[in-house]
Amino acid sequence: MHHRRLFIGLLVAVSCALPMLANAQSADVIRVVTDSTFPPFEFFKDGKRTGFDIELMETLGKIMGKKIEWTDIDFKGLIPGLISKRFDAAASAIYITDERRKVVDLTDPYYPGGLVMVVKSSDASIQKADDMKGKKVAVQVGTKSVNYLKDYYPQIQRVEVEKNQEMFNLVEIGRADAAVTGKPAALEYVKVRPTLKVIAKPVSVELYGFAVRKDMPELTLALNAALQKSKLDGSYDKLVKKWLDSSAR
Incomplete structure (x- = not known):
């Protein structure tokens, strides 16, 4: 009995110490x-x-x-x-x-960042945010772009995608008229995609x-x-x- 009590006592001591070790x-x-x-x-x-x-x-x-x-x-x-x-x-x-x-x-x-529009290099129809009204615009699910367009541009047809890359692909193949995303990422992407351009006038300024x-x-x-x-x-x-x-x- 004595040994059993000692064994149980050790088990309790070890089980109590484990969370403490994990936390440590x-x-x-x-x-x-x-x-x-x-x-x-x-x-x-x-x-x-x-x-x-x-x-x-x-x-x-x-x-x-x-x-x-x-x-x-x-x-x-x-x-x-x-x-x-x-x-x-x-x-x-x-x-x-x-x-x-x-x-x-x-x-x-x-x-400091901000939302910008990415469009086809040959597209002259979108120069400012208001020009997106009535058009298809690709945005990434869960990002600020989704709610921003919902709140301020309800007339836009949002095309919501899972990945950042998909937004640009949709613009390139003509399934979206524009993509809205963060400025640094947009500028980085168009460096290697001459078919796309960033519209200089920002959609919004963010942090x-x-x-x-x-x-x-x-x-x-x-x-x-x-x-x-x-x-x-x-x-x-x-x-x-x-x-x-x-x-x-």
Whole structure:
């Protein structure tokens, strides 16, 4: 009996220690989710995840003394993934919106962006946002573009796709008259697609932020502090120059 009690006592002690060990291990890890299909912010090159968001989050992790653990899913699943606590933060060219603030926390803005139109190079019929009325416009599910067009341009026929790449493909083959997406990504894409062009006049001006679980306010504060430090030590400017200066012009 004595041995059995001792054995049970050990089992209880071990089972109590396991969650503590798991927490101790995960305390140094930030689980970050992204959709790596959006160059120059996040994409795969030679089988490796890279881009401005990826390198900036890794830089912030180093400043905070934390390891970044990456997961890739479709953009529309990023916010639900934070709400369900599968992930701690999302880094995926996410625009700061009041709607998103209701369900997740957002860091200080880390880059100014905006929505632009991508059309065929030969198309002169679309020069400004109002010209999209009555036309077919491709947008990526779960992005700011969807609700922005719903709210401000209800006359547009939205063609909603899963992936960023699909939007441009639809414009190229004539199944959509335009695609609406973030400016840096649009400029990056048309560099290698001479059949497409970006309309200079923006549809809207937005700010990018990292999304964080609502129940982790300390992580939001730590990311903001690390972001501030990266701007002071020059590492932030180095990444902007590397990834965004050429596409932002």
